Amino acid sequence: MAKILLVDDEYTMVQMVTEVLRAEGHEVFPFTNYNGVAEALTSRRPDLVITDLYLDKTKPHGLEIVQKARALTPPPVVIMITGFGTVESAVEAMRLGCYDYLEKPFKLDELKLCIQRALNHTQVLAENQQLRKELRRGYQFHRIIGASQPMQAVFHLVERVADTDATVLILGESGTGKELIARAVHYNSRRGQGPFIPVNCSALPENLLESELFGHRKGAFTGAVNDKNGLFHEADGGTLFLDEIGTMPAQLQSRLLRVLQEKEVRRVGDNTSVTVNVRIVAATNENLESLVKSGKFREDLYYRLNVIPVTLPSLRQRPEDISMLISHFLRERTHSRSGKPFQVTCRAMAAMEAHSWPGNVRELENAIERASLLADLPLLRVRDLPPVVQAHATADDGNEEQQISASVVPSGPRPSEALSASATPTTPGARPASPMPPTLLSLKKYGHDQELAYIQHVLASTGQDKEAAAQILEISLATLYRKLSDTGD
Numbered sequence: 001m002a003k004i005l006l007v008d009d010e011y012t013m014v015q016m017v018t019e020v021l022r023a024e025g026h027e028v029f030p031f032t033n034y035n036g037v038a039e040a041l042t043s044r045r046p047d048l049v050i051t052d053l054y055l056d057k058t059k060p061h062g063l064e065i066v067q068k069a070r071a072l073t074p075p076p077v078v079i080m081i082t083g084f085g086t087v088e089s090a091v092e093a094m095r096l097g098c099y100d101y102l103e104k105p106f107k108l109d110e111l112k113l114c115i116q117r118a119l120n121h122t123q124v125l126a127e128n129q130q131l132r133k134e135l136r137r138g139y140q141f142h143r144i145i146g147a148s149q150p151m152q153a154v155f156h157l158v159e160r161v162a163d164t165d166a167t168v169l170i171l172g173e174s175g176t177g178k179e180l181i182a183r184a185v186h187y188n189s190r191r192g193q194g195p196f197i198p199v200n201c202s203a204l205p206e207n208l209l210e211s212e213l214f215g216h217r218k219g220a221f222t223g224a225v226n227d228k229n230g231l232f233h234e235a236d237g238g239t240l241f242l243d244e245i246g247t248m249p250a251q252l253q254s255r256l257l258r259v260l261q262e263k264e265v266r267r268v269g270d271n272t273s274v275t276v277n278v279r280i281v282a283a284t285n286e287n288l289e290s291l292v293k294s295g296k297f298r299e300d301l302y303y304r305l306n307v308i309p310v311t312l313p314s315l316r317q318r319p320e321d322i323s324m325l326i327s328h329f330l331r332e333r334t335h336s337r338s339g340k341p342f343q344v345t346c347r348a349m350a351a352m353e354a355h356s357w358p359g360n361v362r363e364l365e366n367a368i369e370r371a372s373l374l375a376d377l378p379l380l381r382v383r384d385l386p387p388v389v390q391a392h393a394t395a396d397d398g399n400e401e402q403q404i405s406a407s408v409v410p411s412g413p414r415p416s417e418a419l420s421a422s423a424t425p426t427t428p429g430a431r432p433a434s435p436m437p438p439t440l441l442s443l444k445k446y447g448h449d450q451e452l453a454y455i456q457h458v459l460a461s462t463g464q465d466k467e468a469a470a471q472i473l474e475i476s477l478a479t480l481y482r483k484l485s486d487t488g489d
Contacts, residue, residue: 001025002119005046007037007065008081009055017050020108021115034061041068046076048118050111053082053089063096070097077118081106144177144184145325147461148318154181154310161308162188167260169245169305170283172312175362178283179243181310185281186239194238197231202247210252211268220269232265232276239279245305246286246297257301280305315357315364322353323407325361329368330408335378342372344380347393349405351382354392379404448486455483 004026008014011032018030029044031037034055041049049069053062066078080093083104093101099118102111146152161168162185170178179198186196204212207221215230231240242248248256259265260280264273282305291297315322326349330342348371357363371384381400382393455473462468470480 001027002047003027003029003044004115005029005031005037005040005044005049005051005076007031007034007049007051007055007062009033009052017108017111020112024112034065037065038068041065041072041076045072047122048115049076049078050115051078051080053080053093063092066093066096066098077122079114079118081111144180145328146318146321147324148313148320150313150318151321154312157308157310158185159188161185163190165279167279167305167307168281168310169288169308170281170310170312171288172283172285173314173358173360174285175360176312176314177361178285178312179241181312182239182241182243182281182283186241186279189239189279191238191279195235196239196241197235198241198243199231200243202244206249206252209249210255213252214255214265215267215270217267217269220267224269228267230265230267232259232278233274235278236276237278239281242280242282244284245282246284246288246291250296250298253298253301257298257304260301260304315360319353322364323349323405325364326352326368327408329365330372330380333368333372335375336373337376338378340378342375342378342380344405344408345382345400346403346405347396347400348380348382348385349407351385351389351393355389377401452483455480 001024004021006014006017006021006028007030008017009032014030014032018028021028029040029046031040037051040046046069049065051062051065055061062080062082066080069076069078075097077099078097079100079102080098081102081104082089099121100114102114144151144155146155158168158181168182168185170181172178182198183196186192199209199212201209211221211224211228211230213230213232215228215233216224218224218227242256259276259278262273263275263277265276266273288297288302288306292299292302315325326344330344334341352364352367359366367386367389368380370386371380375381375384379401382390382396385393455469458469458472459466462472466480467477470477473480475483
């Protein structure tokens, strides 16, 4: 149930409403004047404020209460009630952030329905905010898979430019994760609370792409039966991701250049332009310089887009990331019959590391999905892989199932959040796991050293963020500190 702050100068009404709301399980804080309301807002932190507009018939204290309530973080939802209702006061109350407005006299059922709607609205907003937080967390840089030097260079560059409004051009082969980086740019910027609108420029014919991007007026062309805002309007305050920008027709290139220069958009069939506040992130797997030389891409637009070029390495340029990616793709999968997590044989791992992966990460993901569906054991073997990957396997010595790769984590923290156990920790003092201890130790001491090495390994992958590391390890923050301080003796 909710905490409700009720303010009205009619004692009988306050008493009656208070009794009704408390009977429904709400915690109610009633006031019959303005005194103490401001203090109660900060000390009681209500979920809902119900306030009269005029508390002394002369001054609209209710508007002050609305302002103070909406200034809180998070702000409570506010319902305004009054016996002196006017259009002007209603407009002003709604402008200040009121959720609803009731004029006296009102029925109790009407008030209860209004309260229920307001509380549902608050819940939806809270859920939306939580989803946004989770979404932003999912695109933090340390959660994108890649411990190799080429990927670390990409992360370093993107971190430096994310929280600016500079136009970013992402270059890379198909399947390298260009949209993933584009989303990371957006969600790690000040625009992260705004919309992220992706559009594939090669997926629509020219006439439809123009309407999608810029919108149209009713009657602008056959089929335009209503006014429509384009994706530039939808992305206002956020980021517009233009994928496959190299395929954009010449006429639209000209219009896009104007938007980048003037920050204005004109709908198809319209005579006026509208200012938009949109950041552009573009991507392509084509060589735009070659397209410029051949006259297929405007040179001035190329320079407008190429403010911050980010080149993504192909998977063959970062083979050390393959085991991490495999761990990530297997994380949510279990063997269909046994329900056990998958492991990978050394022979299968060697074959995958030897393959050139022309389709990059997307091809690897598809190969792992295929193998996990075909495997008759919770173990990925060479026979489960696509034929093009099997071709890289060494000769079968008949002992494949007994040789399990240690570089794939079958369960535990997500490989996208923690480096695989085979990666070398970068934190000074971190001890990598080894198959045999250098000296003979007790089982307790050896187990402690292995555990501590992995904890330090996860800390390295999170940039020493202990809270994030504790979540990955699925332990409390207090337990993490205790394990770090424990000598194991």
